[in-house]
Structures are given as C-alpha cells and as structure tokens.
Amino acid sequence: LPAEFDLIARYFAPLAAGRPEALGLVDDVALLDIDPADSLVVTADALIAGVHFLAEDPPALVARKMLRVNLSDLAGKGARPLGYLMTCALSDDVDEAWLAEFTTGLAADQREFGLTLLGGDTTGTPGPLALSLTALGRVRRGRALLRSAARAGDVVMVSGTLGDGALGLDVQRREIAGLPAVARDFLIDRYRLPQPRLALGQALAVGGVARAGMDISDGLLADLGHICDTSSVGAVLRWSDLPLSPAARTVLSAAPELSERIVAGGDDYELLVTVPAERVDAALAAASALGLPLAAIGRIEARAGVRLLDPLGAEMRVAHTGYQHF
Amino acid sequence: LPAEFDLIARYFAPLAAGRPEALGLVDDVALLDIDPADSLVVTADALIAGVHFLAEDPPALVARKMLRVNLSDLAGKGARPLGYLMTCALSDDVDEAWLAEFTTGLAADQREFGLTLLGGDTTGTPGPLALSLTALGRVRRGRALLRSAARAGDVVMVSGTLGDGALGLDVQRREIAGLPAVARDFLIDRYRLPQPRLALGQALAVGGVARAGMDISDGLLADLGHICDTSSVGAVLRWSDLPLSPAARTVLSAAPELSERIVAGGDDYELLVTVPAERVDAALAAASALGLPLAAIGRIEARAGVRLLDPLGAEMRVAHTGYQHF
Numbered sequence: 166l167p168a169e170f171d172l173i174a175r176y177f178a179p180l181a182a183g184r185p186e187a188l189g190l191v192d193d194v195a196l197l198d199i200d201p202a203d204s205l206v207v208t209a210d211a212l213i214a215g216v217h218f219l220a221e222d223p224p225a226l227v228a229r230k231m232l233r234v235n236l237s238d239l240a241g242k243g244a245r246p247l248g249y250l251m252t253c254a255l256s257d258d259v260d261e262a263w264l265a266e267f268t269t270g271l272a273a274d275q276r277e278f279g280l281t282l283l284g285g286d287t288t289g290t291p292g293p294l295a296l297s298l299t300a301l302g303r304v305r306r307g308r309a310l311l312r313s314a315a316r317a318g319d320v321v322m323v324s325g326t327l328g329d330g331a332l333g334l335d336v337q338r339r340e341i342a343g344l345p346a347v348a349r350d351f352l353i354d355r356y357r358l359p360q361p362r363l364a365l366g367q368a369l370a371v372g373g374v375a376r377a378g379m380d381i382s383d384g385l386l387a388d389l390g391h392i393c394d395t396s397s398v399g400a401v402l403r404w405s406d407l408p409l410s411p412a413a414r415t416v417l418s419a420a421p422e423l424s425e426r427i428v429a430g431g432d433d434y435e436l437l438v439t440v441p442a443e444r445v446d447a448a449l450a451a452a453s454a455l456g457l458p459l460a461a462i463g464r465i466e467a468r469a470g471v472r473l474l475d476p477l478g479a480e481m482r483v484a485h486t487g488y489q490h491f
Numbered sequence: 492l493p494a495e496f497d498l499i500a501r502y503f504a505p506l507a508a509g510r511p512e513a514l515g516l517v518d519d520v521a522l523l524d525i526d527p528a529d530s531l532v533v534t535a536d537a538l539i540a541g542v543h544f545l546a547e548d549p550p551a552l553v554a555r556k557m558l559r560v561n562l563s564d565l566a567g568k569g570a571r572p573l574g575y576l577m578t579c580a581l582s583d584d585v586d587e588a589w590l591a592e593f594t595t596g597l598a599a600d601q602r603e604f605g606l607t608l609l610g611g612d613t614t615g616t617p618g619p620l621a622l623s624l625t626a627l628g629r630v631r632r633g634r635a636l637l638r639s640a641a642r643a644g645d646v647v648m649v650s651g652t653l654g655d656g657a658l659g660l661d662v663q664r665r666e667i668a669g670l671p672a673v674a675r676d677f678l679i680d681r682y683r684l685p686q687p688r689l690a691l692g693q694a695l696a697v698g699g700v701a702r703a704g705m706d707i708s709d710g711l712l713a714d715l716g717h718i719c720d721t722s723s724v725g726a727v728l729r730w731s732d733l734p735l736s737p738a739a740r741t742v743l744s745a746a747p748e749l750s751e752r753i754v755a756g757g758d759d760y761e762l763l764v765t766v767p768a769e770r771v772d773a774a775l776a777a778a779s780a781l782g783l784p785l786a787a788i789g790r791i792e793a794r795a796g797v798r799l800l801d802p803l804g805a806e807m808r809v810a811h812t813g814y815q816h817f
Contacts, residue, residue, distance in 0.1 A: 166587065169613055176594045180601060180608035184574065187609045195576065195609035197627070199525045207609065209625060211578035213616045248510065250521065252537035252623040261492065268502045275506060282506035283513045283521035283533065287495055290539045292618020297578040299535060299625040301523070 191395050192312045193238045193379060196304075204309060206244040206302040210235055214256065214293040224263045225270030226357050227296075232274045234382070235300035236361035237434040241380035242309045243370020244302030245363065248283040252297045254290035278363065308370045310378025310438060315396035319376055319439035319465040322448060324362050324457055326410040327385055329355035331430020332423065341416060341423070348412035355410075359434035365459070366436055368451040375438035375448060384429040386483060388437055390471050399470045402463035404481060428473060429485050439465050517721050518638045519564045519705060522630075530635060532570040532628040536561055540582065540619035550589045551596030552683055553622075558600045560708070561626035562687035563760040567706035568635045569696020570628030571689065574609040578623045580616035604689065634696045636704025636764060641722035645702055645765035645791040648774060650688050650783055652736040653711055655681035657756020658749065667742060667749070674738035681736075685760035691785070692762055694777040701764035701774060710755040712809060714763055716797050725796045728789035730807060754799060755811050765791050 166172060173190055181187035186197050197205040210231070214220045218227045232249065239246050255264075275281055283301070333356025335341045336349055344352075362380070369375040377396060381388045385407075393399050407427060409417070417424055436459075440448045445461060452459035473481045492498060499516055507513035512523050523531040536557070540546045544553045558575070565572050581590075601607055609627070659682025661667045662675050670678075688706070695701040703722060707714045711733075719725050733753060735743070743750055762785075766774045771787060778785035799807045 166581065166585070166590075172590070172613055176590045177608060177611070177613070180594060180597055181610075182607075184607045184609065186574070187607065190608070190610060193610075195574070197573070197609075199529075199531060199629075201527075203525075205525060205531070207576060207625075207627070209576040209578050209610060209623075210612045211580050211614050211621070211623065213580050213614065213618070213621070215617055216580075216615060247523065248512070248521070250533060250535040250625055252535050254537050254539050254542075254621055255492065259492070264492075264498070264502045268506060271506055281508075281510045281513065282503060282516070283510065283523075284507075284516060284519075284535060285503070286536045286623075287498055287503070288537050288539060289542060290619065290621065291541055292539070292621070293616065295537070295539070295580055295616065295618070295621040295623075297535070297537060297612075297621075297623030299533075299576055301533070303525075 188311065194242055196309055198306060202306060203303045204306050206239055206242050206304055206309065207299065208235060208238040209297065209299040212296045220258065220294065224266035228267045228270035229274045229358060231296055231298055232271060233359045233361050234434065235298050236278055236363060237359055237380040239300055239302040240361045240363045240366035241378055241436060242304060243366045243378065244304040244309065245367055246278060246280040247301040247303060248280050249301065250283050250299045251285040253287045254295040255287065256290055256292065256294040259294060305371055308373065310370050310375055312377060312379055312392050312395040315377035315392050315398050315439040315465045317398055317465055317467040318442060320442055320445050320461050321389065321400055321402065321463040321465060322438050322440055322459055322461050323408065324365055324436040324452065324459050326408045326413065327433055327435065328413050328427030328430055329410050330432030330434065331426040332413055332416050334432065335426065341420065344415065348415050351410065351412045356432055361434060362436045362457065364455050365452055365457050368455065369438055369448060372447065374444045374451060375440050378436060378438040381433040381435050381437050382431055384431040385437065386428045386471055386473065392439065393471055398465050399468045400463055400465050401472045401474060403474050405476050406460065406462045408458060408460040425483055425485065429483055514637065520568050522635055524632060528632060529629045530632050532565055532568050532630055532635065533625065534561055534564040535623065535625040538622045546584065546620065550592035554593045554596035555600045555684060557622055557624055558597060559685045559687050560760065561624050562604055562689060563685055563706040565626055565628040566687045566689045566692035567704055567762060568630060569692045569704065570630040570635065571693055572604055572606040573627040573629055574606050575627065576609050576625045577611040579613045580621040581613065582616055582618065582620040585620060631697055634699065636692065636696050636701055638703060638705055638718045638721040641703035641718050641724050641765040641791045643724055643791055643793040644768060646768055646771050646787050647715065647726055647728065647789040647791060648764050648766055648785055648787050649734065650691055650762040650778065650785050652734045652739065653759055653761065654739050654753030654756055655736050656758030656760065657752040658739055658742050660758060661752065667746065670741065674741050677736065677738045682758055687760060688762045688783065690781050691778055691783050694781065695764055695774060698773065700770045700777060701766050704762060704764040707759040707761050707763050708757055710757040711763065712754045712797055712799065718765065719797055724791050725794045726789055726791050727798045727800060729800050731802045732786065732788045734784060734786040751809055751811065755809055
C-alpha cells in the first residue's frame with residue numbers, strides 16, 4: 166500500500182469533497198458549525214494491540230493514553246472536550262480483570278479532564294484488541310487552530326519539551342542504558358502518559374493569539390511539515406532554540422546520535438503553533454499564567470520546506486523526518 | 492466474558508454516569524443539545540472481518556452495509572444524517588484494488604443518503620481488517636425516538652417486512668435450498684444491503700407521531716425487549732400480525748421450523764416504534780406517503796416481558812430471542 170497520506174489523498178479525501186467541515190481530511194479534526202457561537206470539533210483514532218500498544222501493557226495506561234492522545238488532538242485545535250464514543254473489539258485474551266483496570270483508567274482521566282463516555286459499541290474479534298475512539302469538543306467559531314492558517318512571518322512556538330516521548334520508548338525498549346533512575350522514569354512517563362495541553366490550546370485559540378496549530382504526534386519536523394504543506398508556506402528552525410528536558414540533555418550528551426529522535430521521534434503530544442510576531446508576548450503570557458513553558462523555535466517563511474539550522478546556521482540533514490503510519 | 496449488555500452495565504455505563512446525553516448507554520446513540528433547536532445524534536459501531544463480514548465479501552458491499560447499519564441507527568431515532576468519521580485498521584490482505592472498491596461503495600451511498608465523510612484515521616493491523624464508524628445526525632430537540640419512552644397502551648408498529656435479512660443469511664450459507672431464484676435473490680439482497688428507513692423515522696419523530704423507537708438489528712423480540720426493559724413496560728405481539736415478505740412466506744411454508752428466524756434472526760434494519768393509539772392513523776398516513784408498509788403488530792402493556800401469541804391466543808415459546816454479540 167502507498168503511504169498513509171497518499172492513501173488518504175487518493176481514496177478518502179474525495180469522499181469528503183465539497184464539505185468544508187471536513188477540512189479536506191488534511192487536519193486532525195472536522196469542524197461542524199452547529200451552534201451560532203461555537204463549532205463542534207470531532208476527531209477519531211484507532212488503536213490496535215501490537216501496533217499502538219502492547220497486549221501486555223497495563224490496561225489502565227492503555228486506556229489513559231488512548232484518551233489523552235485524542236484530547237491532545239482537541240488541544241491542538243484550541244477546543245475544550247465534551248465527551249467521547251469508543252468502540253472496543255475485544256480479543257480472546259481480554260478478561261474481566263483487564264476490563265476492570267481499563268475502565269478504571271478511563272474513569273481516572275475522565276475526572277482529570279472533565280469529560281465522560283457518551284456511547285459506543287462492544288464486540289469480539291479473533292484478532293488483536295482493536296479500539297477506536299471518537300472525541301468531541303467545542304471551540305468558538307473561527308477560532309480553531311487550523312493546519313492551513315500559518316503565514317510567512319509567523320513565529321513557530323512549541324509547548325513543553327521535545328523528544329521525551331520518543332526517548333522514553335527507547336528507554337523502555339532498553340535501547341538506552343546507563344541513565345540515572347530519575348531521568349529514566351521521567352522519560353518513560355512522558356512516553357506512557359501524554360499531557361494534553363488543553364488549557365494552553367484554549368488560551369492560544371480563544372484570544373486569537375495563535376494562528377495555525379496542532380499537537381505533535383508524528384514528530385516536530387513531520388508535523389510542522391503538515392502545517393507548512395497545508396498552508397503553502399515553509400519554515401526555518403534553529404536546533405539551539407529547541408526546548409529539551411534535563412533528561413533528554415543527559416541522553417544526548419552521552420549519545421549525540423540520538424538527536425534525530427528529538428525532531429523526528431514523535432509521541433511528544435506538545436502544542437505546535439504559529440503566532441504573529443506581535444502576539445508572541447501574549448502567547449508567552451498565556452503560557453506563563455498556566456505555568457507551562459512555551460518556546461519560540463523558528464519562523465514561517467514563504468519558501469517551501471522545513472529547514473533545521475545548526476548553531477552555525479548550516480542546514481542539518483535529517484534521515485527520517487517522522488513517524489510512518491505504515 | 493459476560494454477555495455484552497452485562498459488560499456494558501458493569502464496566503462502561505459507570506463511565507457515562509451523570510450525563511443524560513449518554514442515555515445511560517442503554518440506547519443506540521448519544522444526544523447532545525448543542526443547538527437551541529436541535530440535538531446532535533451520535534452513534535458508533537465496530538465491524539471486524541470474520542465477525543461482521545467476510546474478508547472475501549465484495550468491498551463495496553462491506554462499505555455500504557457498514558454505512559447503512561449506522562444510518563439505520565439514526566433512522567431509529569428519527570434523525571437526519573450529517574456525516575461520519577471512520578477509522579480503518581487495514582490488514583495485510585488489503586490492497587489498492589480493495590480500497591478503490593470500498594471507497595466507491597461509500598461514494599455511492601453518500602450520494603444516495605446525502606452525507607459525506609468528515610474525518611477519521613487509517614492505520615495497519617496484523618489482525619483482521621477492523622473498521623469503526625461514528626455517524627452524526629440531528630433531530631429536533633425532544634423529538635428523538637428513545638428506547639425509554641414507551642408507555643402501556645402504545646401500539647407496537649414495524650416498517651417493511653421481518654426476518655428477510657436472517658433468512659437471506661441462511662440462503663447465502665446454503666442452509667436453505669430449493670427456493671425460486673427471485674425469492675433467493677430478494678432475501679440475499681435484504682441481508683447484504685439494508686435499507687435505512689431515514690425518511691420514515693424522521694416523519695414519525697418530527698411530528699411527534701411515535702413515542703419510543705429504534706431500528707431492529709438483533710431481532711424483533713430482543714429489540715422490543717430492549718425498549719420494554721428501558722421503559723419499564725412489557726409487550727404482547729400476535730404472530731399473525733407480523734408482516735412477512737412473499738419470499739419469507741415461501742421459506743416458511745416449506746420449513747416452518749425456521750419461524751424463529753423471523754422474530755429472533757436479526758439483521759432486519761426496519762423501524763420498531765411505539766405509537767399512542769390516537770396517533771396510529773397519522774403513523775400509517777406518514778408511511779403511506781412514503782410508499783412504505785407500516786404494520787401494527789401488538790401493544791405495550793404494564794406487565795413486564797415480551798409475549799408472542801399464536802393465532803389461538805396461546806403464548807409461543809421462542810428458544811433463542813435474539814442475536815448474541817459474544
């Protein structure tokens with residue numbers, strides 16, 4: 166099969182033609198203007214055991230990561246969550262103990278993020294456990310952070326720190342050894358339990374502070390590439406401006422060859438936004454009010470492509486630019 | 492694992508507690524009052540190759556049945572469709588030819604039913620093809636046909652004819668032989684390509700003609716049992732009032748032991764509604780205007796349980812009352 170984005174363009178995008186709400190299937194969500202004031206934001210994701218998580222992963226963590234990944238999609242649009250529907254195709258190895266832990270995990274995150282289950286479907290499957298989640302949210306009309314809204318001159322900003330999730334997966338796979346326990350635990354936690362930046366997304370969207378936006382799931386370069394392609398612009402980033410956690414710095418000082426994981430590893434679930442230069446101070450103030458780091462890492466420019474510059478200003482070559490879905 | 496309804500009650504319904512929109516997870520849908528005039532209706536279903544369809548089924552038919560089954564859920568609530576999201580976990584045997592036919596089937600039914608794809612997700616799976624569809628619709632506030640709205644004295648009505656889908660599956664499995672070609676083709680078509688009764692559902696809901704309602708997917712007795720349980724009522728039906736197609740009559744005259752398939756086979760995708768006695772004429776007029784049969788088959792009563800009476804008024808015993816999801 167062709168790569169995911171080609172498949173979507175060739176077979177699925179024509180099914181959404183003529184409906185601006187579907188955003189041409191090039192965004193993470195659909196936007197339905199149902200209310201005079203607000204748009205409904207809808208996003209769906211599939212999770213398969215053995216692909217997106219391991220069958221032996223703790224069920225509560227599988228549940229919470231599934232919910233958070235979808236909440237992160239809503240955060241990337243500046244939406245607040247309303248609820249979710251879930252379909253579960255249960256494999257033979259799922260027993261009541263698994264289900265009890267799985268739903269306990271959902272209940273914990275429902276409380277944390279203020280949403281509930283709205284419906285769904287439960288069935289059996291002879292194959293691996295297959296979950297699908299549709300999350301619903303709302304955002305003030307015209308304020309959603311779209312992939313297509315970036316303009317040359319915008320400042321590129323990211324929340325939190327980059328690459329922790331990808332390095333956490335490496336640590337969990339024992340591909341990185343010799344780390345202090347505190348760094349190891351931090352990175353694994355960042356992989357296992359994303360923190361959807363809902364409050365920051367809403368603050369950047371509702372005030373009209375940010376223009377384009379999304380959450381980073383495939384990796385910074387791939388996802389900024391999506392924004393640039395959809396907006397018909399390009400971007401230039403500086404490596405030295407990328408925000409790294411102390412744990413990630415510890416890893417890179419011992420294994421600089423892992424630098425690519427920072428920009429291409431994926432699983433960040435941080436916000437990536439483009440902000441008009443005159444709103445950068447407002448963006449920083451919004452993040453500061455929430456106690457969240459927000460870093461300016463580059464600029465949107467008219468020239469196509471995403472370039473990453475080293476401290477001397479030379480373009481860095483990146484072998485793999487992001488997570489491939491196939 | 493316990494039966495599906497026990498699983499839902501034990502593990503999933505608590506996750507929807509305190510949200511009237513989720514209807515306690517005992518209906519097919521969630522209802523969100525997003526608009527001052529209308530409610531958003533949301534329903535989700537999972538379809539797994541080897542469980543809900545066969546991997547070798549024509550891809551266009553798989554696509555159309557998946558869409559129609561969900562549209563039938565909307566029809567059962569009296570909603571009109573807005574669009575759908577779909578997640579596809581593609582198995583190794585799915586190639587571009589399969590996808591081309593699958594999406595061609597979706598395109599055909601999108602035109603027929605006036606809706607489009609709004610979003611979704613595509614990924615790979617080492618297991619069988621796993622599809623999940625979330626359909627969105629809208630209905631005037633307070634007019635949705637809920638499972639919980641039946642009252643003693645209501646007349647039980649069904650659209651179309653009963654049992655054709657279940658007998659069509661039997662024919663396709665070669666468990667019924669010797670039928671005339673026209674009857675065989677009719678029954679197989681009824682199994683393969685449900686006709687969601689969207690216009691009738693809307694007519695019965697918007698005018699306030701029907702009270703409770705749903706589409707029949709598990710079989711008449713099971714689904715009427717859902718309405719009765721949720722409404723805290725019972726029902727009594729007469730076998731001789733059940734609407735049968737000429738093809739089903741042909742089957743039963745040769746094999747009367749298949750009678751149970753009529754009331755317990757499932758895959759009908761007809762409307763099942765309860766109508767106050769004084770609105771029965773209005774219901775019949777609405778169906779007649781659409782050229783669709785609508786039959787009165789019994790009454791809602793205060794006494795719990797669903798009873799099916801033979802032509803002499805004796806209670807008929809039914810061994811299996813409906814499709815089991817596990």
